[in-house]
Amino acid sequence: YYDFLPHAYWPLPYGLASRFVNGSHFAVFLFFPMLMGLSLLFSSRSLFAKLFLFVGLATMASALIFTRSRAGWLIFLIGAVVFLWRIARGNLMKLKNIWIFILLGMGGVLLLSQAGGFEMIADRFADLERNKFHSFANRLDLWKGAFRAIQERPWGWGVGTFGWVFGPFKVQSDRFLVDYAHNEFLQTGVDLGIPGIALLSAFLFFSLGRIILL
16 A cells, blocks of 8 residues: 555555555554544543444454555454453443444444455455465464574564574575564564563463453
């Protein structure tokens, strides 16, 4: 996506990445404000606030679709299902309001369909089959190499050093520079070691717990 925020390093001109260069990074960034927005939407008593939050969530959901990040879509779907399960299990919402949100959700699905969002999602997953899951196999090789780097130095190699230290641990020998593990836990593990992974995990569990309890 080049129109309003051009960046010379953006690898995919047809994917939305904001200023994160990589669409998957932007998708991860959207994950927390979207879940927090869902929580506030269900807990707010003001109709104006609900409408404002719904518009904001619809905008972020559209951005999430256009990041073209398969992992981002799946992660948000899992988080939303867990959140809605928590709402239903705790009887935290009146039946009348549930039907209102169902109708709004159906309207959002209709708009997404008209904008070609479902075709984009289907095409991205079809890419896996067309490429014989080559990209997924490459990710597995990256993760294996990152795990080797963590085993070599469990306390971490230093912040921002992944691209510099990863070379000797690559599973495949090629000429490409790899500067990202495509996995936040392994990326953090290479940079900050096992303590970094522990801190990231604690942050995620604490944040998600607070979002669910809002």
